[in-house]
Amino acid sequence: MSKQRKSGFFAGVLVGVLAATIIFSFVTRYNKSNGSQQKNITTIKLAHTLDTKHPVHLGMVYMKKRLEEISNNQATLEIFPSGVLGSETKCIEMLQNGVLAMTKTSTSPMEGFVPEMGVFSLPYVFRSREHFWNVLDSKIGKDLLLKGESRNLRGICYFDAGSRNFYTTKKPVLTPEDLNKQKIRVMNSKTAIDMIKALGGSPTPIAWGELYSALNQGVVDGAENNPPSYYNNGHHKVSKHFSLDGHTRVPDMLVISSKIWKSYSPELQTWLQQAADEASQYQRELWAQKSKEALAAAEKEGAKIYYPDIQPFIDKTKSMIDGLKDTAVGDIYRRIQETK
Template identity: 55%
Template sequence: MFVGGILVGAFLSAVGFSVFLRGQRLAGPDKSGGVANQMVLKLGHGLDTAHPVHVAMEFMKTRVEELSAGQVTIDIYPSAVLGSEVQCIEQLQNGSLAMTKTSAAAMENFIPEMSVFSLPYVFLDGDHYWKVLNGDIGTELLAKGESKFLKGLCYYDAGSRNFYTKQTPIRTPDDLKGLKIRVMTSKTAMDMVSAMGAAPTPIAWGELYSALAQGTVDGAENNPPSFSSNKHYEVCKHFSLDGHTRIPDMLMMSTKIWNKLDPQVQEWVQQAAQESSDFQRELWKKESIAALEKAKAEGVTVYEVDVAAFAAKVAPVHAAINNQEVRALLKQISEVK
C-alpha cells in the first residue's frame, strides 16, 4: 500500500529562498538517490512510458533539475501505479500527490467549463486549437481549478480523437448505430456518442485493452499515438479519421503543495512545465505519423471520412448546451483568429 506523507520545511539560504519543501516521498519508493536537502515532487499518471506525454514529463524532470542545479527533482510514476486518473486528481486535492496528467475531459467533473473540449468539432484545425490554448482562454481555464485545489501548469497535445473498432468499419455516422463504444468518464463525450446512435460505455483507460479483447465494447475513440502505444491495433483493425474532438491533456498540480513553494521554485517548475509542453508538441507530430504507419503495418485499415457528415450528426449536442459559461466559451473560441 502506498503511504502518503507531508513535505516538511527547511531553510536553504544558499540557494536564495526562504522555505524549501524537503523530499519526503508522498507515495511510492525513494527514487531520488538520497540527495541531501533535495525537494522531490511526485507525479503520477496512467500512460505507459513510451507515450509522448510521459517522454515530455521526463524532459520536464531534467529541466527542473537543470534550472535548480539539482535542488529540485520529480519522481514520475507511470502506468497508473498510484491510481486511476480520477484517483490521482483526488490525491492532488488532499495534498498527498504533487502532480498528475489528466485529460481535460476528466477535469469537467471538477470544472464544468472544461466540457467545452469534449464538444465535437469546436476547433477549425490544429493551429486554431493551439491559439486558443496558448491564449487568454487557455490560461484562464488552467486557473479555473484552483478553488478545487487543482492548479493547471500547462497543456499537452492529445491530437484529435477518432473512432476505432474491432469489426465494423466506421465510414459514416450511421455505421456507429448499436455499437458499444468506450468513452472517458465525461457526460459530454457520452452525449456525443449517443447522438451518433452508439452506446457510450465509460471504462478506465488501463482496462480498455481487455474490454476490447473480451468484447465488452465494440470499439473506442482516441488519438493515433494512444491507439498504437497501447497496442489496441491487436484487436481493433479499423481506424476512422473523423477527428470529432480535440481534447488536450493537462498537467495539474496540487495547490496545497504549490502554495508552500518559494516563488523561485514555482518559477522553475512552471518554466520546466511550459518547455515540456513545447517539446511534446513537436514530438507529438512525429509520433502521430509513426503511430498510423505502425497501425497499418499491423493490419489496420485507416479510413478517410466525410467529416461534415459527422459534424452534422452531432449538431444537437451543441444545441442542447444549457451552461451559459460553456456557451460563452464557444463564442470566444469561434472569435479567435
C-alpha cells in the first residue's frame, strides 16, 4: 500500500473513531439522564372494569396526566382497563393483599368490606345532583372514604356514576304501580333487591353482560341504570321507555391499598391526592356532558324520555329508611338529610 493510500486509510479510520466516540458519548449522556429519570419514577398500577370510552376511565386518564405534571414526571399511573385484572371484587381483594396499588370500584361492592357504604344504595337519599356532591365533598363523604382503612382499603376520591333510573320494554314507569309484576334486572345487592320489592316489582339479578339479550328476549321487562350505560350498551334499542326517577346515586370510588399508601413519601401522597381531586372535578363535568348527549342520542333513535313525579316512589320505599334507625347507616342517612 502506498504511503498516500495508507495515510488516507488511517485518516478515514480516525474520523470514524472520532464520530463513533462523539455519538457514543452523546447517547451515553442521554441514556444516563433518561435512565436516572426512569429509575426514580414511581409507577402506580390502577385496574378497573370499564371500557376505555367510559367517562370514569377518561377521568383516570386525566389523573395520570396531572400526576405526571404535578410530580415533574417522578410519578405516573399504569392503567389496566376493561377488567383485564379481574372483577371489581377481585381487584379490591388484590388491594388488601398489596398485590395491586389502586382500583376503581362502585360503592356497591364496597358494602361487603365497609357496611356504611350501603347508604348509597338506599332509594332517594339525595335530593339532587348538587346535594349529592355537597355531601361527598363534605366531612361525611371524606369520612366514608377512610372507613375501610382497617381492611387495608383507603378511598382517594369519588367519581360520578350518575343517577340510576328505570327503563322498560313494554310501558313507561310513571308511578310505582307501573312496576307491579314487572321483572326488573338489578345488581346482586340486597338493598337493590329490597327496593324493587318495596315498589311492587320482581327483582331479577342478571349479569350486566347478559342484560341486552335478557331485555331483547323478554327474560326481564326492564332494568335500571344511568343514561350513558343505557345508551352506550344499546339497551335503548330494545327498551324504549326511560324514566328519569333518579332512585339512587351510587358513586364510583378510587381506592388504594393502605399498605402501599403508607409506603409512599408524604410528597408522593400529596401529589397523588391532588391529581385525584382534580380528576374528580374534571370527571363530574365530563359526566354531566356525556349524560345529556346519551339521552339526546337515545331519543333521536326512538327512545322516549319521561320525568315522573318521584314523591309516590319515595313514599313506597319509606319503610326501608325507617328500618335503619339506631344503625350506623341510619346515622349517616340522617347526616346526609341535614346537609344542604
